[in-house]
Amino acid sequence: MDEALSGVNDFRLSEDIVAPLRQRLPDVAVQTIAAITATVPAYAEAFAGELGAKIERAVRAALGAFLHLVSRSAPDPGAPLGPAIEAAYALGRGEARSGRSLDALLAAYRVGARVAWRELAAISVATGQPAHTIARFAELVFAYIDELSAASVAGHADELASSGRARRRQLELLAQALATGEPADVVIAAAERAEWAPPQSLTAVLVPGHAVRPVADLLDPRTLEVAEAAPDLPETSVLLVPDAHGPSRAHLLRVLAGRGAVVGPARPWLRTRESVTRAIRVDRLGAGGTGPAAVDTEEHLLALVVTADPPALADLRERALAPLAEERDATAAKLVETLRSWLLHQGRREDVAAELFVHPQTVRYRMSRLRELYGDRLKDPQWLLLLTVALAVPSGE
Incomplete structure (x- = not known):
């Protein structure tokens, strides 16, 4: 009283x-x-x-x-x-x-x-x-x-x-169900329990754990958070951003600039797992957001495809580079570098020289040696495709 x-x-x-x-x-x-x-x-x-x-x-x-x-x-x-x-x-x-x-x-x-x-x-x-x-x-x-x-x-x-604590818990369970790809009926039921209105799409955004709150404050209030992206990414969280597709994606990338973010593709909300998986794979490629711009996974599709099966890629490289097996390591590395640039620039010597910072005559010498080692295979479309795919991503990426 x-x-x-x-x-x-x-x-x-x-x-x-x-x-x-x-x-x-x-x-x-x-x-x-x-x-x-x-x-x-x-x-x-x-x-x-x-x-x-x-x-x-x-x-x-x-x-x-x-x-x-x-x-x-x-x-x-x-x-x-x-x-x-x-x-x-x-x-x-x-x-x-x-x-x-x-x-x-x-x-x-x-x-x-x-x-x-x-x-x-x-x-x-x-x-x-x-x-x-x-x-x-x-x-x-x-x-x-x-x-x-x-x-x-x-x-x-x-x-x-x-009620706030209860709803936050329901939202956490919903985010986890979306990120792990639970069946549609399970996810829909989780959304209803959390009183969360489903958007057209969700985009997975990987951010460092310390940046989650500042980043989340900039995004749609319906954004969900998954506490841990993957077991091998313990300090990384996933934000699931609603309706960041189409023109809205460019805005999202601008907002996330300089925040160490990796932005997955927009997917229909019941297929959110695809966006999460894509973002994690790009992060594991070593393309993490340390620069001024957010990492857009759409800019790394080639690397994703080529590295989808690492053992197969290693076997493909071994086969493609077999003619260089007898060369010294230093010489072989320069020849591989030149061959990759020659394939990308479709044989334009001046462009290859500019990319490698060497004299065009050096390019000519190296290509002569490569033709000696590969013979007619450098004219064979199937071999050119094999070499292009094998060297599409520099070794170590």
């Missing part, structure tokens, strides 16, 4: 004074509900019908508890307050569950206190109570209403905190 209300121990109204107040409680409750309904728009519809009758009974009970508290018939002044406080606390939780704001609830208390006191004061004056008694009575009425409103505020806050 707060300090102001504790003063009730020194204040008592005789039963002959309380009796008319108690007799008029139904009328006071009706007046209070009518005023709240008219003054606080959020309650205009809520108090209609059966719910209105329940609220009216609750108001009557709260005022009755107060009258019991200040009457001489109450041996323990604190006894009737407990149930009233519990009811006010439950009211606050119920209001939070129904989606009404704390502002609306506190406004209802203010209106209710004003109207209840006006009616109770009128009754007190009519029974001939002295001014100092009515003034003290007013003080206790408002202290009592403050107690009830404080309990409701606590209930409202506790319910929001509790």
Whole structure:
């Protein structure tokens, strides 16, 4: 009980004074509900019908508890307050569950206190109570209403905190289901439990763990977070960004610039696993976002395809470079470098020389040696394809 209300121990109204107040409680409750309904728009519809009758009974009970508290018939002044406080606390939780704001609830208390006191004061004056008694009575009425409103505020806050934690957990489970590719019916059910409206697409974004919160604040509020991208990426999280496809992708890449992000492809939301897998694979290629721009996985499709089966790529390289097996390592490395550039530049010597920072004559010499080693295979379309694929990604990438 707060300090102001504790003063009730020194204040008592005789039963002959309380009796008319108690007799008029139904009328006071009706007046209070009518005023709240008219003054606080959020309650205009809520108090209609059966719910209105329940609220009216609750108001009557709260005022009755107060009258019991200040009457001489109450041996323990604190006894009737407990149930009233519990009811006010439950009211606050119920209001939070129904989606009404704390502002609306506190406004209802203010209106209710004003109207209840006006009616109770009128009754007190009519029974001939002295001014100092009515003034003290007013003080206790408002202290009592403050107690009830404080309990409701606590209930409202506790319910929001509790429901917020529950929803965050449901969103975490949904994100995990999407990232791991759970069946569609499982994912849809998880989205419904989390009260999450599915977008058209989701885009996986890998970010360093320390940057998750700053990055998430820049993105769509519906963005989901997967705490760990993969077992071998312990310090990396995945953000699942809604509807970042089409023109929106360019904006996403700009927003993520300089934040160490790897951006996967946009996929229909039930195929999010594909985007997550793509982003992780590009990160494992060593293309992680350490530069000023975010890493766009769409710029690394060739490397992804060529390195999809590392053992097969190693076998392909071995076959393609077999003619160089007898060359010294340093010489073979220069020849491989020249052959790769020659294939990419379609035999244009000047372009190869510019890329390798060597004299065109050096390119000519090296190509002569390569033709000696490969013979007609450098004219065979199948061999040229084999060499192009084998050397598409420099060794070590």
